[in-house]
Amino acid sequence: MPQTINIDKQNIPFSEGQSIIEAAEQAGVYIPHLCHKAGYKAHGSCRLCTVTVNGRWVSACTEPAEAHQQVENNTRELQSQRRAIVQLLFAEGNHHCPFCEKSGNCQLQAVAYSLDMHDTHFAHQLPQRSLDASHPDVLLDRDRCIQCELCVRASQEYDKKNVFALSGRGPSTQLIINSESGKLKDSQINKNDEAIKVCPTGALMNRSKPFSIPIGQRQFDKIPIDQQNTCVPDTTEAST
Amino acid sequence: MTKKIRLATCSLAGCFGCHMSFLDIDEAFIAVADIVEFDRSPLTDIKNVRNCDIGLIEGGVCNSENIEVLKEFRKQCKILVAVGACAITGGVPALRNNFELKECLEEVYLNGRGVVNPQIPNDKELPLLTDKVYPIHEVVKIDYSLPGCPPPADAFLELITALSENREPKLEYALRHFD
Numbered sequence: 001m002p003q004t005i006n007i008d009k010q011n012i013p014f015s016e017g018q019s020i021i022e023a024a025e026q027a028g029v030y031i032p033h034l035c036h037k038a039g040y041k042a043h044g045s046c047r048l049c050t051v052t053v054n055g056r057w058v059s060a061c062t063e064p065a066e067a068h069q070q071v072e073n074n075t076r077e078l079q080s081q082r083r084a085i086v087q088l089l090f091a092e093g094n095h096h097c098p099f100c101e102k103s104g105n106c107q108l109q110a111v112a113y114s115l116d117m118h119d120t121h122f123a124h125q126l127p128q129r130s131l132d133a134s135h136p137d138v139l140l141d142r143d144r145c146i147q148c149e150l151c152v153r154a155s156q157e158y159d160k161k162n163v164f165a166l167s168g169r170g171p172s173t174q175l176i177i178n179s180e181s182g183k184l185k186d187s188q189i190n191k192n193d194e195a196i197k198v199c200p201t202g203a204l205m206n207r208s209k210p211f212s213i214p215i216g217q218r219q220f221d222k223i224p225i226d227q228q229n230t231c232v233p234d235t236t237e238a239s240t
Numbered sequence: 241m242t243k244k245i246r247l248a249t250c251s252l253a254g255c256f257g258c259h260m261s262f263l264d265i266d267e268a269f270i271a272v273a274d275i276v277e278f279d280r281s282p283l284t285d286i287k288n289v290r291n292c293d294i295g296l297i298e299g300g301v302c303n304s305e306n307i308e309v310l311k312e313f314r315k316q317c318k319i320l321v322a323v324g325a326c327a328i329t330g331g332v333p334a335l336r337n338n339f340e341l342k343e344c345l346e347e348v349y350l351n352g353r354g355v356v357n358p359q360i361p362n363d364k365e366l367p368l369l370t371d372k373v374y375p376i377h378e379v380v381k382i383d384y385s386l387p388g389c390p391p392p393a394d395a396f397l398e399l400i401t402a403l404s405e406n407r408e409p410k411l412e413y414a415l416r417h418f419d
Contacts, residue, residue: 090329097389121377
């Protein structure tokens with residue numbers, strides 16, 4: 001008999017060493033997240049996956065699943081907090097969906113839709129961030145970066161290249177490139193790298209096929225992210 | 241017959257695309273006209289907003305006139321609605337936020353290609369530009385937002401129908417897209 005945790009009154013089996021979000025994903029239960037991706041080491045920075053375990057607030061991506069945990073996930077309070085986090089992410093960057101090539105395939109946007117976010121609520125910080133369009137195949141638009149470090153982890157763990165890192169503190173934090181000039185064109189980046197594919201926003205984009213899928217036919221245009229099985233680890237491509 | 245809802249609309253730093261989308265409710269406009277009376281709006285050409293139930297604001301804030309109009313709408317409207325991406329985040333006009341205002345003016349009026357008699361306009365009747373383009377919720381309190389560029393016609397219909405029925409508007413998934 002497998003051990004179980006209980007998420008929103010549903011018993012969910014887990015294996016030893018799994019986090020709460022991993023157990024939930026395996027059972028098809030959606031917990032909103034941005035910095036987490038199946039197959040990647042937990043980061044615990046975006047806090048979107050915050051749930052309560054036996055009444056205590058924890059991030060589901062870093063909290064190990066343990067037998068008999070009572071987990072609350074889809075509650076009005078948690079969804080409201082998550083919406084506020086996404087609103088903050090929008091207000092902290094320069095996110096303009098109408099003219100972003102990632103629109104419709106963007107996880108940040110999809111999570112906002114899923115959380116019934118209609119506005120950005122907070123005062124916009126209007127940060128001045130530089131764009132790196134030096135590479136013919138890859139674009140880095142720091143305006144759209146949410147600093148989840150998925151590209152950093154992907155580049156190190158899957159691409160074995162170590163192209164990206166976060167530098168600076170607080171509002172000055174930005175994604176930097178590991179190359180002599182600090183530009184993408186002089187780095188080891190390749191358009192097929194996992195580091196590009198894994199970006200949950202339009203910060204890192206493959207430039208070779210812009211708008212190849214029309215708006216309206218994209219991943220999250222019709223089906224909410226919480227109703228898609230986006231949790232299955234898709235590291236196959238990365239490991240080949 | 242019950243009293244009609246008074247509705248005003250305006251476009252600040254916007255393209256009127258949201259107004260066009262509002263008109264896209266097509267034949268539903270006949271039903272809307274039964275419950276809504278239009279006050280200041282590009283659709284009526286009434287210049288000053290009077291006491292209204294609902295104000296729809298398209299576009300962000302890019303100059304002193306936008307601020308004046310927005311504050312007047314807030315004063316006159318019981319419910320104020322941010323309509324479209326520009327009103328909610330600044331949208332396309334906010335692209336100038338990557339530059340200093342001085343740089344923008346110099347590029348357009350002094351150094352731009354084909355400029356004849358270069359000079360930066362400073363007529364006192366021209367509204368002063370704000371340093372950046374702002375979402376409208378940073379200037380006045382906003383009650384509801386219709387996201388989208390533009391918001392779908394059905395989102396306008398749901399908003400007006402819901403408010404006329406004294407219920408909270410509910411935007412289904414297809415009606416809350418940001419692009």
